[in-house]
Amino acid sequence: MRPVDRAALVLGLGIGGFIDGIVIHQLLGWHHMLSGWYPLTEVHLMMVGDGVFHLLCLLLVLAGVAMLNRRPPMPNAVLGGGILTGWGVFNLVEGLVDHHVLGVHHVRHGPDQLVYDIAFLVTGAVLVVAGVLVSRSKRLTAARSS
Template identity: 70%
Template sequence: MKAAVVLGVGIGGFIDGIVVHQLLGWHHMLSGWYPSSDMQLMMVGDGLFHLLCLVIVLIGVALLNRTAPLPERVLLGGILAGWGVFNLVEGVVDHLVLGIHHVRPGPDQLAYDLAFLGSGLLLVVSGVLIAGRRRVWKSSTR
């Protein structure tokens, strides 16, 4: 399951970067430390973040290749849990502790940051439940 969690951390980072940074444009990786008007710096920060996400995904794939195939529920659950771990770590470290950026800066930024943390917790719990779910019925082999 460790490989699936690592894969989920990288995928979660990609989803955050693509949706929140690029599609919604709510923030960039370094927008809490530097003026958002410096788009070259914002693009470099986002690019380095995406490069890190790619490295993490590749590590997750390499770890998957070193283990027996995971049941689909374990793979899916691990990916969801890893995405949640990404949200929790990024939310606490980048948003709350370092202030590198906030989910959506402005008067309600704390609410957005807390919602991001809540989504991380929900993803971790959902992933663990899915990965640990036992099959309730057995299919007949007759």
């Protein structure tokens, strides 16, 4: 048995991206998708980069919903655990690739940017562990009762 449902994982990837984009890009204004490569004064470019990012997040959410629609219903804990895991995987991949490998942006530019980048990765790892534990706890409970 898989510890996390694939459809819930894909849904979580998209939701995690939306949370990142809405909270960090828009509400806090700490960075934009391309703010490590171009100056923040390039407002149009920042908006286009964030827009493409949000479009990709939307496609992930729609793919996750379509995948959920094609499978039998699952317990809420399995769905929630999968979404948490997907969100965590998003943070880990986005954090490693965009912040460290490509340098597209950092969580928060400035003297403490490495601290913020590492905190983002740690948050991703915690979300993955929490999601797997939530999913497994429901599966283990179901297996014991049958």
